Amino acid sequence: MxxxxxxxxxxxxxxxxxxxxxxxxxxxxxxxxxxxxxxxxxxxxxxxxxxxxxxxxxxxxxxxxxxxxxxxxxxxxxxxxxxxxxxxxxxxxxxxxxxxxxxxxGATGLSNAMKFLSGIESLQVNATPTGDGWSLDGRLHWVTNLRKGRFVVAAAIEREGAAPLVAAIPSDRAGLTRSDDLQLLGLQSSNTAALDFAAVELPRAWLLHEDARHYLPRVRPAFLGLQCAMTIGLTRKALESVREHLSDRRSVLREEEQRLADELDEQVARLREGLLDSAFLTEPARLFRIRIGLAEAAAAAVQLELQASGGKAYLTEHGAAFARRWRESAFVPIVTPSLVQLRAELQKQAKA
Structure with missing residues (x-):
């Protein structure tokens, strides 16, 4: 509460x-x-x-x-x-x-790293060894919570002849440049921007882990589990709105609302179980399927909210909250790892 x-x-x-x-x-x-x-x-x-x-x-x-x-x-x-x-x-x-x-x-700049872990793309920041750390060059194209003034960002960093490392980089390092906020369809007050690294000197004291390939699979369940929470909350709110509109218990939409609510509860239970017993550490595909299922539930719930609201949802005066949830639901499939990336990873695992 x-x-x-x-x-x-x-x-x-x-x-x-x-x-x-x-x-x-x-x-x-x-x-x-x-x-x-x-x-x-x-x-x-x-x-x-x-x-x-x-x-x-x-x-x-x-x-x-x-x-x-x-x-x-x-x-x-x-x-x-x-x-x-x-x-x-x-x-x-x-x-x-x-x-x-x-x-x-704190900015979770590991979206690129999670795609790297699945073989989807290469790391976008590179490290050159210096006396007591590294010099960093590269770019992170999309990072959230880059609060103007003071932030620290996590990044997985490629280095020649050694395993990629994971480090935290504070915003006051020379050579680190934050772009203007990205112009998004919604979620605009999220301090989402790009970061450029130009010979950014980073002492070893800011190291999170020596080996990204060991560390990232360990933090991925929490990374995705916390991310799934956004979708869970959005879906619950959309279904709550549906119920408010379905005053007639015999409504033709009542059965669909109950089905979606039951499916959401089942997905949440699976998420909690997998995090509790650490199953996602060795079976990440289970977590990927839950993330996909939750995203599909959010899209269906917002669509059902539109049907339950009727034409009122299309009136600016009455439908502002619905329109916002519609924009919010459009973000769910593309936040990294996107549904396309997750499905590609599941297909790759199935073939293997």
Missing amino acids: LDPTLSRWLDEHAEGLDLGHTDPQSVLPQLAAAGLFAIGVPEERGGSGGTVLDAIDAIADVAGHSLTAAFVFWGQRAFIEYLLQSPNRELGDLLLGELLDGSLA
């Missing part, structure tokens, strides 16, 4: 966050004030305890009000998870406090 103050703020600003009319810098402080970033973080690391499942529930709750805010939440919480699973305890001790209180933005 979200803090009522945060729920009201999200409802009041959901449209502005989606269209870019609300200041993107306001999102992190609102989420942090409600204590959301501490959920699922061990108390001895400054958090409020619980597991990543609790963080998934919290992101889903936020997504029911605003997918933009949930997108920012996902980026921040995923970066926190990278630190929790990194052997570099000192780096976590340095950064976690400011990440939990929202004064520092």
Whole structure:
């Protein structure tokens, strides 16, 4: 259950966050004030305890009000998870406090890395060894939660003659340049931009892991699980709206609403089970199928909301929330890893 103050703020600003009319810098402080970033973080690391499942529930709750805010939440919480699973305890001790209180933005720049892990594309940042670390060159084309002023971004980095590494790069490093915000169809107040690296000097102290091929499969279940939470929250909200419109219990849409609700509950149960028993570490295809199933459920739920609302949904005066969810649902299939990429990976595994 979200803090009522945060729920009201999200409802009041959901449209502005989606269209870019609300200041993107306001999102992190609102989420942090409600204590959301501490959920699922061990108390001895400054958090409020619980597991990543609790963080998934919290992101889903936020997504029911605003997918933009949930997108920012996902980026921040995923970066926190990278630190929790990194052997570099000192780096976590340095950064976690400011990440939990929202004064520092954590950007999960590992979308390219997850595609690299599946053989879809090569890494886009390269490292040249220096005395106490590396010099970085390259570009990350799409990164969320690059809060203007101060952020830290995670990236998987290619290096010649050695395994790719994973590092955190703070925004104040010389040679690191943030682009203007990308002009998106929606989710515009999410601080989504590109990053250019030009001889960025990075000390070894900022290393998350020496071997991306070992580290990325370990963090992928949390990365995707937290990402799935956005879709879960959006789908629940769309189905809630359907139920509000179906005042007649005999409505022809009632059966379809119940079917989608049951399917959503089943997918969520599978997600929780796979994360609890760590099955996704050795069977990532199970997680990929859940991600695909949830995306399909979101599309179907928003389509059903349109049918249940009728012509009212197409009137600006009445249909603004539906139109926002329609735009939000269009993002679900393309967020990395996209449904096309996941299906390609499943097909490749099936052939193997």
